[in-house]
Amino acid sequence: MSIKKALTIAGSDSGGGAGIQADLKTFQELGIFGMSALTAITAQNTLGVQAVYPMGPEAVIKQMESIGEDIGADALKTGMLFNAEIIQVVSEKIKDYNWKKVVVDPVMIAKGGASLLQQEAISALKQYLLPISMVVTPNIPEAEVLTGLSITTMDDKQEAAKRLLDLGVQNVVIKGGHDEDTNESVDLLYDGAEFYYFNSKRILTKNTHGTGCTFSAAITAEMAKGSSIYDAVTTAKSFIQAAIEEELTIGAGHGPTNHWAFNRKRGRS
Numbered sequence: 001m002s003i004k005k006a007l008t009i010a011g012s013d014s015g016g017g018a019g020i021q022a023d024l025k026t027f028q029e030l031g032i033f034g035m036s037a038l039t040a041i042t043a044q045n046t047l048g049v050q051a052v053y054p055m056g057p058e059a060v061i062k063q064m065e066s067i068g069e070d071i072g073a074d075a076l077k078t079g080m081l082f083n084a085e086i087i088q089v090v091s092e093k094i095k096d097y098n099w100k101k102v103v104v105d106p107v108m109i110a111k112g113g114a115s116l117l118q119q120e121a122i123s124a125l126k127q128y129l130l131p132i133s134m135v136v137t138p139n140i141p142e143a144e145v146l147t148g149l150s151i152t153t154m155d156d157k158q159e160a161a162k163r164l165l166d167l168g169v170q171n172v173v174i175k176g177g178h179d180e181d182t183n184e185s186v187d188l189l190y191d192g193a194e195f196y197y198f199n200s201k202r203i204l205t206k207n208t209h210g211t212g213c214t215f216s217a218a219i220t221a222e223m224a225k226g227s228s229i230y231d232a233v234t235t236a237k238s239f240i241q242a243a244i245e246e247e248l249t250i251g252a253g254h255g256p257t258n259h260w261a262f263n264r265k266r267g268r269s
């Protein structure tokens with residue numbers, strides 16, 4: 001059996017809903033061997049982020065080297081990177097190991113408002129990481145910060161996707177979760193030639209903690225298997241839809257998504 005492997009370079013969410021915990025659960029459900037390089041520890045639950053403890057850049061380098069020197073990765077994703085130093089060393093190591101299937105979830109702010117990326121790190125993300133990435137998956141506020149545009153219409157989303165592509169990334173997925181006044185959640189994929197729309201019914205729930213992490217991890221898992229970007233986004237959209245639809249009741253705030261739901265729906269659990 002050929003085992004496909006994926007790496008997540010991200011922060012830990014002690015509550016298990018987002019960050020590396022969400023990524024590894026998603027990799028596992030999609031049949032991928034998951035590995036991690038931790039960038040920060042957060043004390044976090046469904047009510048919010050209580051504390052953030054970033055790792056030193058050396059610790060991030062060492063974790064990536066342990067994987068690069070021995071196991072390798074068929075695809076990787078980044079999540080919470082927190083500061084410019086971490087972004088720089090992560091970008092260097094990606095280049096050292098010639099990792100090409102790189103998905104960047106440009107995590108900036110958690111649902112409760114806590115900052116997961118320092119303001120001054122945004123230019124490092126644009127300068128070092130996006131030019132060596134295959135896919136970037138911003139939500140609408142993140143796309144606004146990265147492009148300087150205000151995004152309210154589909155035309156705005158298309159313009160933002162074009163500007164992000166100009167930064168050197170090969171594919172852009174602008175997620176629609178924050179378009180809360182519509183009854184659909186529409187994600188836009190742009191590959192530099194065509195725009196593709198992934199529509200789903202908007203589910204009315206407060207339990208959406210970790211949706212972005214789970215969605216980008218599912219794209220990464222499918223890319224590790226060799227799927228096209230379009231097919232990877234298609235599967236990720238079904239995965240996240242099932243994960244939001246089949247609610248878990250955990251904690252008093254924004255609960256996590258349900259990583260078992262996708263396989264359960266397909267009769268595979």
Ligand SMILES: Nc1ncnc2c1ncn2[C@@H]1O[C@H](COP(=O)(O)OP(=O)(O)O)[C@@H](O)[C@H]1O
Nearest residue numbers: 139175176177178185201202203211212215240
């Ligand atoms: N209420 C919802 N109903 C259906 N899909 C949703 C909902 N909220 C988010 N999604 C989907 O979850 C994924 C993550 O989107 P989003 O919430 O915008 O990201 P983030 O967690 O980074 O803010 C996207 O595929 C989006 O369409």
Ligand SMILES: Cc1ncc(COP(=O)(O)OP(=O)(O)O)c(N)n1
Nearest residue numbers: 011018019110111209210211212213
């Ligand atoms: C450690 C950590 N990483 C990322 C996030 C953000 O996750 P996201 O999927 O964007 O979900 P919300 O936080 O917006 O619910 C996080 N919270 N913690």
